[in-house]
Structures are given as C-alpha cells and as structure tokens.
Amino acid sequence: MATSKKIKAVICKCKIIDDRVLLLRMKPQKRVPNFNPGQFLHLTLDKYDPCEQWPESRVFSIAISPETRMEKIEIIISKQGKYTNRIFEEIQLGREIWLKLPYGDFTLNDRLGENNIFIAGGTGISPFLSILKSNVSKDQKIRLYYGIKNSRYFVDKNFLLDKINSDFNFKLEVFIENSDDNQYLDGALNIEYIYNQNRTPKSNYFISGPKEMIDTFSNYLLHQRIDEERIIVDSWD
Amino acid sequence: MKVKKIRSEIHDLIKDYYKLKFPSKEFNPDKDIINYAGRIFNEEELLNLVDASLDFWLTSGRFTEEFVEKLEDFYNVENVLLTNSGSSANLLAITALTSPKLANKQLRPGDEVITVAAGFPSTLAPIVQNQLIPVFLDVKIGTYNIIPERLEVAISPKTKAIFLAHTLGNPFDMDAVKQISEKYDLYLIEDNCDAMGSTYNGELTGTFGHIATGSFYPAHHITTGEGGCVIVQDDELAKIVKSFRDWGRDCYCESGENNTCGKRFSQQFGTLPYGYDHKYVYSHIGYNLKMTEMQAAIGSAQMDKLDSFNEIRKSNFKRFYNGLSHFQDYLILPEATPKSDPSWFCFIITVKQNDKFTRNDLVSFLNENRIETRNLFAGNLLRQPAFQDIQHKVIGSLDNTDYIMNNTFFIGTYSGITDEKIEYVLSKFYTFFQEL
Numbered sequence: 001m002a003t004s005k006k007i008k009a010v011i012c013k014c015k016i017i018d019d020r021v022l023l024l025r026m027k028p029q030k031r032v033p034n035f036n037p038g039q040f041l042h043l044t045l046d047k048y049d050p051c052e053q054w055p056e057s058r059v060f061s062i063a064i065s066p067e068t069r070m071e072k073i074e075i076i077i078s079k080q081g082k083y084t085n086r087i088f089e090e091i092q093l094g095r096e097i098w099l100k101l102p103y104g105d106f107t108l109n110d111r112l113g114e115n116n117i118f119i120a121g122g123t124g125i126s127p128f129l130s131i132l133k134s135n136v137s138k139d140q141k142i143r144l145y146y147g148i149k150n151s152r153y154f155v156d157k158n159f160l161l162d163k164i165n166s167d168f169n170f171k172l173e174v175f176i177e178n179s180d181d182n183q184y185l186d187g188a189l190n191i192e193y194i195y196n197q198n199r200t201p202k203s204n205y206f207i208s209g210p211k212e213m214i215d216t217f218s219n220y221l222l223h224q225r226i227d228e229e230r231i232i233v234d235s236w237d
Numbered sequence: 238m239k240v241k242k243i244r245s246e247i248h249d250l251i252k253d254y255y256k257l258k259f260p261s262k263e264f265n266p267d268k269d270i271i272n273y274a275g276r277i278f279n280e281e282e283l284l285n286l287v288d289a290s291l292d293f294w295l296t297s298g299r300f301t302e303e304f305v306e307k308l309e310d311f312y313n314v315e316n317v318l319l320t321n322s323g324s325s326a327n328l329l330a331i332t333a334l335t336s337p338k339l340a341n342k343q344l345r346p347g348d349e350v351i352t353v354a355a356g357f358p359s360t361l362a363p364i365v366q367n368q369l370i371p372v373f374l375d376v377k378i379g380t381y382n383i384i385p386e387r388l389e390v391a392i393s394p395k396t397k398a399i400f401l402a403h404t405l406g407n408p409f410d411m412d413a414v415k416q417i418s419e420k421y422d423l424y425l426i427e428d429n430c431d432a433m434g435s436t437y438n439g440e441l442t443g444t445f446g447h448i449a450t451g452s453f454y455p456a457h458h459i460t461t462g463e464g465g466c467v468i469v470q471d472d473e474l475a476k477i478v479k480s481f482r483d484w485g486r487d488c489y490c491e492s493g494e495n496n497t498c499g500k501r502f503s504q505q506f507g508t509l510p511y512g513y514d515h516k517y518v519y520s521h522i523g524y525n526l527k528m529t530e531m532q533a534a535i536g537s538a539q540m541d542k543l544d545s546f547n548e549i550r551k552s553n554f555k556r557f558y559n560g561l562s563h564f565q566d567y568l569i570l571p572e573a574t575p576k577s578d579p580s581w582f583c584f585i586i587t588v589k590q591n592d593k594f595t596r597n598d599l600v601s602f603l604n605e606n607r608i609e610t611r612n613l614f615a616g617n618l619l620r621q622p623a624f625q626d627i628q629h630k631v632i633g634s635l636d637n638t639d640y641i642m643n644n645t646f647f648i649g650t651y652s653g654i655t656d657e658k659i660e661y662v663l664s665k666f667y668t669f670f671q672e673l
C-alpha cells in the first residue's frame with residue numbers, strides 16, 4: 001500500500017442509523033494517500049501531537065472510492081466496546097479528529113475471478129462499498145450478499161439499488177433477520193444458500209463481517225473443497 | 238507552556254549561534270580549498286535537528302513523515318522509504334526483487350542483471366551479494382551512460398533486470414532502456430543517487446523504473462549526513478522493500494505503534510503457533526536499514542532548498558562549460574543525453590589522447606592549486622580488487638570504461654561553488670594550458 005500518513009480531518013456528516021450504527025463522513029485537511037478499495041484506516045478521538053506517540057485508535061474499513069478521497073472519507077461504525085461507545089458519545093459536526101491510513105490487504109488487486117461473491121455481514125459492507133464505488137469493480141461479475149438485522153441498517157441503499165439497474169454484471173441479495181418486506185430474504189445470511197447459488201468452480205469468495213460469521217462461512221466453503229486461495233476474508237482481532 | 242517557552246528560547250539561540258558559527262566567508266584564492274561537493278545549509282537545518290533532539294523520539298517520527306511527504310510530493314509518487322544510506326537503498330532495491338512473494342518474477346541466484354562497470358560499487362555490490370550475475374555493457378564517453386544500442390545483445394533467457402545509475406546526474410537514454418525492459422519484461426531499477434532533480438522528457442529521473450534509489454550523503458544534491466531513499470511505484474513491491482528494510486518482518490507498524498493491522502494476535506504464519514505476536518513474524522531475511530529522526534529532520538529542511546540547489550548546479554555547469562570550451566582540442570566536455578535536463582552532480586572532463594599531458598598531470602596541477610577533483614568513482618569496477626573474481630559477463634568490450642578509468646575526472650558544480658570560485662578554477666585551467 002502507499003506509505004501510510006497521519007491526517008487531520010473534520011467531521012462534516014454524522015448519520016446515526018440507530019443507537020448501534022452510525023455513518024461518519026470526514027473532510028481531510030491535507031492530501032490523502034491513495035489507497036486500494038477494501039483497505040482500512042485508524043481513527044483516534046484523542047488529540048494527536050506529532051511530537052508524541054500515536055494515541056489509542058480503532059480500525060475501520062474505508063467505505064468510499066479512492067477516487068473521491070480528497071473530498072471526503074467515510075466509514076461505518078458499529079458499537080462494539082468501550083472505544084466505539086466513546087465515538088458515539090463524543091462525535092459531533094465540526095470536530096477535528098486524526099486518521100492514519102491506508103492499511104490492509106483485503107483488496108481485489110489480482111484476485112478477481114470469473115465469478116466474485118461478496119458476502120457482507122452488517123458493517124462488513126464497508127470495504128465492498130469502496131470496491132463497488134471504484135473503478136476496480138468495473139466490468140467485473142459480482143454478486144453481493146448483504147446480511148443485516150433490520151432494514152434500518154441497509155447502508156447506502158440508493159447506491160446499491162442504482163447499481164443493480166446500471167450494471168448488469170452486478171447482482172444483490174439482501175438478507176434481513178427481521179423483515180416483513182418481500183423485496184428481501186428473511187433471515188440471516190445463509191452460506192449454504194450462497195454456495196448453492198454459485199457452484200461454478202472458479203468462484204472467488206470475499207467475506208467481511210463479524211469474526212464468527214467469517215470463521216463459520218470460511219470453514220463451510222473449505223469443507224465444500226473450495227480452494228483456500230479463493231476465500232479472501234477481512235478479519236480483525 | 239513553560240516547555241514551549243524554553244523551546245522558543247532555544248530556537249532564538251540557535252539562530253544567533255548559526256550567525257556566529259557559520260558566517261558567510263569571502264573566498265580567499267590563496268588559501269581556500271574548492272571542494273567538489275559539500276553540505277549547504279542555514280539555521281533551518283540546525284533548528285530542525287535540535288527540535289528532533291528535543292522531541293527525543295530518536296527513531297522515525299514527525300520529521301520522518303514530513304521528509305517522506307516532501308519527497309513523495311517532489312517525485313509525485315505514493316511510496317518513498319527512507320534508509321540509512323544510498324548504498325543501503327541500492328541493496329534494498331535489488332534484494333527486494335528476490336522476495337518469494339514475487340512468485341515467478343522473483344530474482345533467483347544465477348539470474349542476470351544488466352549494468353555498467355563505470356560507476357560506484359554500491360550499484361554492483363547488491364547484484365553480487367544476491368548471487369545474481371552482472372552483465373556489463375560499455376558506456377559512451379561524453380554522456381558516461383550505457384550505450385543503448387548494445388542492450389538487446391546483452392539479453393539472454395536469464396536476464397531479469399536492468400540496474401543503471403544516471404551517471405553523475407546525466408540521465409541514461411530512458412526511451413531505449415525502457416523499451417528493452419518492457420519488451421523483455423525486465424525489472425528496471427534506477428540508481429538516482431547522483432541525479433536528484435534531473436529530468437528526461439520533462440519527467441524526473443527516479444520515476445521511470447519499478448524502483449529507484451536516492452542518496453543524501455553530503456556530496457549529493459541534498460544531505461542528511463548519511464541517508465538515502467527507495468522510491469517504489471507498486472504498493473505491493475513497496476511493502477516488500479519495507480519488510481527487507483525493517484528486519485524482514487511482516488509487521489508494518491511504525492516505530493512505537495502496535496496492532497496497526499488490527500490482527501496482531503489472530504494470524505498463523507509458517508509453523509508458528511496460531512496468534513503468535515505479528516510484531517515478531519519475519520517473512521524475509523532482512524536488515525535494519527532505517528533512517529533516524531535526526532537525519533530526517535535535516536532532510537526535511539534541505540528539501541525546501543532543493544530547487545535552488547539544482548538551479549545553481551545547472552548554472553555552474555554552464556559557466557564551466559563555456560569557460561572550458563576553449564580547450565576542446567584536449568578535453569572532452571560532458572554532454573547531456575538527448576531529451577534530458579541534468580541536474581549535474583559535477584562537471585566531468587575526459588582528457589583526449591595527446592603527447593603533452595595526462596589526466597593525472599592535470600589533476601595534480603588542480604589539486605596543487607586547491608581545486609578538489611575526483612575520478613569517475615571506481616573507474617572500471619571489474620579492475621577493483623573487490624570485484625576481480627566475481628562471476629560476470631561482459632558484452633563486447635569495455636574499452637570506453639577503461640579509457641574513462643585512465644583519463645576522466647570531475648570537478649564540482651554544487652551550490653557552494655560561487656562565481657568567484659568558478660573564475661578561479663577557470664583561471665587555473667587557463668594557466669595549465671598556457672604552460673603546456
């Protein structure tokens with residue numbers, strides 16, 4: 001990846017989806033290094049003095065295309081523990097925060113195959129949004145399976161629905177655990193269903209979401225004799 | 238607040254100190270030595286250096302980031318890695334290409350690398366140290382760069398890379414070299430140590446190849462004392478270079494940081510136990526070739542002066558050229574490679590065969606008159622004791638290289654050479670030729 005940089009940014013939009021998920025948009029105050037779609041950043045709430053050590057921070061996938069990085073950086077945050085609780089409490093428009101980016105190897109690079117299966121659990125949609133919004137996904141056959149708890153969590157709905165209409169290579173199926181909307185599949189993401197839908201030998205699976213989901217889905221696919229190289233996961237501690 | 242106040246007072250004292258310790262001096266032609274190169278600085282370098290020491294961060298910190306950013310802006314690239322020397326940068330440039338992560342593009346022992354013998358050892362040493370075979374081509378007198386018409390003759394099934402310096406600031410024929418490297422899918426590494434600011438077809442040297450290197454030794458266009466950099470076009474290759482630079486480790490945390498990857502304790506590598514601390518996983522047999530914060534502090538200040546340094550080098554070159562053009566019956570003057578605008582490291586002179594004097598006669602005379610000179614580095618590297626027994630190939634002859642070894646030298650063009658010094662140097666040349 002490009003040499004990582006520490007960047008001051010200002011919060012310019014804060015969309016609270018509910019008390020557990022928010023979408024944050026930040027305006028960078030200096031040049032943002034180029035990144036590969038799928039990479040992540042570190043965010044710290046604490047004041048960073050370049051003469052001092054980098055403070056405690058957390059990692060979040062970048063949810064925008066690198067082509068628009070100079071205007072805005074977007075991430076999706078879900079409340080997981082103490083630090084993300086702090087984010088929810090302290091975040092406000094106009095606040096300065098520090099980021100360092102880019103990092104990570106959950107990138108498409110040379111991994112795109114004939115049939116690309118994106119499996120996103122909850123806020124695991126973030127890296128896929130970056131990929132889908134950038135040129136790397138152009139002309140690529142992609143099926144996105146997106147699992148959310150309820151329809152409120154359907155992030156960037158307009159973008160994804162527009163993409164279905166404008167890109168015939170892109171297919172989307174949304175799983176909602178508690179849904180009364182016929183447009184979507186009822187229930188949690190189902191790896192057996194996904195696998196059966198895509199039994200072409202050269203399918204590549206990209207999985208992003210909760211660790212448990214990643215482990216379960218990866219093991220299932222390996223059990224179905226999918227090559228390990230064709231299962232690419234975005235997992236963190 | 239008190240800390241800030243003290244720091245501010247220290248800054249003021251440094252400015253006073255600089256004025257007293259390093260006043261500008263009139264050139265005394267009866268006493269002063271005209272060095273071929275040297276460090277040019279003002280209070281800004283001292284301020285940054287002291288600031289870095291007051292931070293006491295020691296390894297890479299804010300000045301490293303600042304210096305890297307300025308270099309990336311200068312070259313318009315995304316990946317610049319600082320090193321402790323240009324020689325280390327060259328070592329990393331070649332060694333990174335031996336990484337198993339490059340799969341079938343990996344350089345392996347016995348693979349061939351096209352290069353030249355008329356140059357500095359640190360362009361050749363990494364090739365030998367990685368058990369690769371250097372394949373030597375001759376250079377052209379005047380440009381002192383590879384003769385491009387012979388490049389294709391040097392290609393064999395084992396050829397994997399071309400590693401060339403832009404000799405003494407003069408770009409090599411990039412069109413020809415790049416054409417061959419692309420045709421045969423070879424890595425192209427530019428040793429840009431002596432050419433920071435030179436351009437070819439309007440583009441900076443150091444931006445054409447897969448990897449390029451730079452040096453900040455005091456003789457060079459900017460200085461950090463010891464120091465260098467690697468410029469890498471590809472992100473994945475940059476990661477590999479960084480790994481080799483940083484002990485060979487897989488971790489990419491900056492100094493003092495932890496868990497940058499977010500999965501420090503949840504991966505499995507080699508036959509290490511699952512979750513082994515990623516900070517201590519090594520995917521390459523590497524080195525520690527990092528630059529310190531103090532060096533980067535100087536480099537950051539130097540970058541602000543680079544454009545003016547380069548303008549003065551070019552202007553000094555022109556003055557020497559005009560002044561010495563009267564002696565072209567005896568001297569071969571340097572020529573810029575077509576389509577290039579060199580930021581000359583020095584003014585290179587080759588003595589034509591004649592029965593009146595040798596290069597050594599002229600060089601001795603100049604040195605007696607306190608005008609520093611240097612040969613074109615190692616002359617012919619294959620004649621150096623260190624390289625006499627290396628495995629290698631020579632394509633055609635190295636007659637020009639030998640001629641350069643015997644007859645070429647250079648004088649300085651750096652920005653410490655003032656108009657008065659130029660006049661003095663030219664006057665001594667006039668004296669020499671008058672007394673023939």
